Amino acid sequence: MxxxxxxxxxxxxxxxxxxxxxxxxxxxxxxxxxxxxxxxxxxxxxxxxxxxxxxxxxxxxxxxxxxxxxxxxxxxxxxxxxxxxxxxxxxxxxxxxxxxxxxxxxxxxxxxxxxxxxxxxxxxxxxxxxxLGTASAAEIGAELIRLGAAKSEAQRFAAQSMGSLTRAKRLMQDEAFQKLRQNAIEALLDIFEGKLPFKWAKSIGRDRQAAKESLGFMLAACHDVLNKKTGAAGGSSGGMRLNNAAGALSFGAIHSAVIKIAEAEMRLSSNAGVNPILDRLIIDIAEAISD
CATH class of the missing domain: 3.40.50.300 (P-loop containing nucleotide triphosphate hydrolases)
Known part of the structure; x- marks a missing residue:
């Protein structure tokens, strides 16, 4: 082969x-x-x-x-x-x-x-x-500390990294990347709460790379919601709002949101405009979780 x-x-x-x-x-x-x-x-x-x-x-x-x-x-x-x-x-x-x-x-x-x-x-x-195996939060945290992060920061970025040392390093070193993550998760939770965060989509502009990264953060947040819903360990985003989403949404609704995000990721590989893709995603998730 x-x-x-x-x-x-x-x-x-x-x-x-x-x-x-x-x-x-x-x-x-x-x-x-x-x-x-x-x-x-x-x-x-x-x-x-x-x-x-x-x-x-x-x-x-x-x-x-x-x-x-x-x-x-x-x-x-x-x-x-x-x-x-x-x-x-x-x-x-x-x-x-x-x-x-x-x-x-x-x-x-x-x-x-x-x-x-x-x-x-x-x-x-x-x-x-x-x-290739993913790194544990402890392993990533130890590497971040070696690179100069305080212990509390290292633990936080490791928990947010989804097992990716590359992501953890960038979260530690790039405040704009941290903000991108925060905004993406807040936008997803807005949709879960019945709002339509088109301003978030507009803030991404034509930045296809930022859009791809944002959708990755949204998928991770959906995983955190599922963890909360099942009582599993893990979860690094959303706080009380995430807990509320876990209580309000069915497993089917969360699964539908994941599918819509994955479909949007695929559309980003085409030449379609970034804003229309994100606007459509907002509407698609809102409709999917209301069915």
Whole structure:
């Protein structure tokens, strides 16, 4: 099998723009090993046998790579295709990707990252899935303390990180990112309380990356609501308002909200406007939880 899907808590949108997530960087190191026998990723940008795309890639880019892979490798041995955030691929790109996975050229390796549950079964079934463990809150907290955080801050950011050290570090270092999280959770709780927070959607503007990160925070808040509802440990957002939501909403309503958020995430991978997507999400969740 020449396709590998690597998933972890850091397969998300938390890395600052221009900086790869820890999982994406791991795949680049693997690519360097396959191509050069070394983990030095600096050499990749000069290699004609290395291809890297993200989940927002267009079908034309996939077809171009497929055409290039039909030719002989420049180095004479391996070629590597890295696709980050594979769960964000649109249907056309997925179909083009499937054709490559079904008939992989000799010596070609496909390395994918993404959220496993949101990648189509047809892709997953053609890949060896490698699940990297998430870090515990204690492990993340210890690392944040090592980086200079006070114990109370380290515990708070670790609890908010959903097992992602990348997210925890950014929450610790970036006040704007903290505010983005707070606003996203408050917007979700507003919807749960019967309000329509279109001002929140407008505040995101055209920032697609901020929108993706906000939806990730909303999904985590839904998980916290479910934890409260079942009495399970965990939960790091919302306080009393979250407790109220857990008491007022049914399991079905929370599940419907999760589905609507996931659908909005998929729409963000297209060229559709950010504000219309978020406005639609607000209405979709409001209607779903009222059914």
């Amino acid at each position: 020449h396709g590998y899907l690597v998933t972890s808590a850091d397969c998300d949108e938390t890395a600052p723009e221009g900086e790869p997530s820890s999982t994406a960087e791991l795949l680049r190191q693997c690519a360097a090993l396959l191509l050069f026998g070394s983990e030095k990723t600096e050499m990749l940008e000069f290699s004609p046998d290395f291809y890297e795309l993200n989940g927002g890639a267009k079908v034309e880019q996939m077809r171009m790579i497929r055409q290039e892979l039909s030719k002989k490798a420049f180095g004479g041995n391996n070629r590597v295709v890295v696709i980050t955030d594979a769960h964000m691929m649109n249907d056309s790109a997925v179909n083009a990707m499937l054709k490559m996975l079904e008939e992989p050229p000799e010596g070609t390796f496909f390395l994918l990252t993404g959220i496993e549950q949101r990648i189509l079964p047809t892709i997953r079934s053609r890949c060896q899935i490698v699940r």
